[in-house]
Amino acid sequence: xxxxxxxxxxxxxxxxxxxxxxxxxxxxxxxxxxxxxxxxxxxxxxxxxxxxxxxxxxxxxxxxxxxxxxxxxxxxxxxxxxxxxxxxxxxxxxxxxxxxxxxxxxxxxxxxxxxxxxxxxxxxxxxxxxxxxxxxxxxxxxxxxxxxxxxxxxxxxxxxxxxxxxxxxxxxxxxxxxxxxxxxxxxxxxxxxxxxxxxxxxxxxxxxxxxxxxxxxxxxxxxxxxxxxxxxxxxxxxxxxxx
Numbered sequence: 014x015x016x017x018x019x020x021x022x023x024x025x026x027x028x029x030x031x032x033x034x035x036x037x038x039x040x041x042x043x044x045x046x047x048x049x050x051x052x053x054x055x056x057x058x059x060x061x062x063x064x065x066x067x068x069x070x071x072x073x074x075x076x077x078x079x080x081x082x083x084x085x086x087x088x089x090x091x092x093x094x095x096x097x098x099x100x101x102x103x104x105x106x107x108x109x110x111x112x113x114x115x116x117x118x119x120x121x122x123x124x125x126x127x128x129x130x131x132x133x134x135x136x137x138x139x140x141x142x143x144x145x146x147x148x149x150x151x152x153x154x155x156x157x158x159x160x161x162x163x164x165x166x167x168x169x170x171x172x173x174x175x176x177x178x179x180x181x182x183x184x185x186x187x188x189x190x191x192x193x194x195x196x197x198x199x200x201x202x203x204x205x206x207x208x209x210x211x212x213x214x215x216x217x218x219x220x221x222x223x224x225x226x227x228x229x230x231x232x233x234x235x236x237x238x239x240x241x242x243x244x245x246x247x248x249x250x251x252x253x254x255x256x
Contacts, residue, residue, distance in 0.1 A: 109208035109225060111242060115152075115162035116141075118169065122208050122221070125228030127169045141169055146177060164238030168229075171236065200253055203246035215254045222247040 026048075109120040118129030118141075128142050134155045136144060144152065149170060156162040170177040204211040207221040222243060229239045 109221075110205040111165060111239075112202075112205075113162040113165050114159045115156040116165050118165055120208070120225065120229070122224055122228070125172070125225075127172055129165075129169065141166075142173070146174060149174065149177070161238065164236060168236045168239050198245055198249050200249060203249040206242055206246035207250065209250075211250075213250065215251060218247060218250045218254070 109122055111118045111120070115132055115134065116129050117132060118127055120127055128140060131137055131139050131141070131152065134152065136148065136152055141149070149166070153163065153166050153170075156166065200211050204213065207213075207218060207225065209217050209221045213221070225243050226240065229243065
């Protein structure tokens with residue numbers, strides 16, 4: 014009976030944490046911290062915290078030896094850091110990012126795949142990849158007052174949900190999203206869009222721009238909004254490069 018109760022508590026805890034994660038990952042970690050703190054207090058008050066002291070006591074000697082090697086490890090990593098950065102740029106291991114009032118979308122520079130987090134409304138804190146097609150349609154309707162969020166969500170749907178693109182009236186959005194006010198864009202925002210450092214060189218900016226436009230061309234599942242933002246980010250960064 015005791016084991017059945019423990020199993021039910023674990024299953025219930027898992028379901029609660031999954032719900033909290035979908036609502037807000039930060040909220041989930043806050044609750045995990047509260048639960049861990051409460052559990053520690055219960056163990057101390059009931060006199061069952063001796064095993065924690067034993068575990069910590071067993072780890073401390075190894076931790077002391079590990080600290081001796083940390084400077085050497087850090088020095089080695091610093092030596093290899095430039096090569097790691099070159100490899101990441103070469104293989105497209107980093108991501109680009111676009112943010113609107115409703116969405117924060119990341120773009121895998123290697124594959125061009127999109128995913129993101131909803132920033133407000135019914136699905137606040139949920140990932141786009143977690144939502145089914147009917148929920149994404151509701152989100153599209155909810156953010157209809159913000160053209161840039163609509164364009165970004167349509168780009169995600171076109172690229173990641175082929176069944177949506179096959180529906181009548183959803184095969185093209187160029188007429189609806191072709192004209193946006195460019196406005197101003199901060200250097201940091203432009204760097205996030207291209208997935209480069211704000212201090213990236215001209216060659217790095219042009220390379221990142223070329224890779225993204227190849228992956229997100231309207232003929233390959235992108236749309237005019239994505240193309241415009243990528244071009245705008247390139248122009249902003251190139252203007253700040255020394256000549």
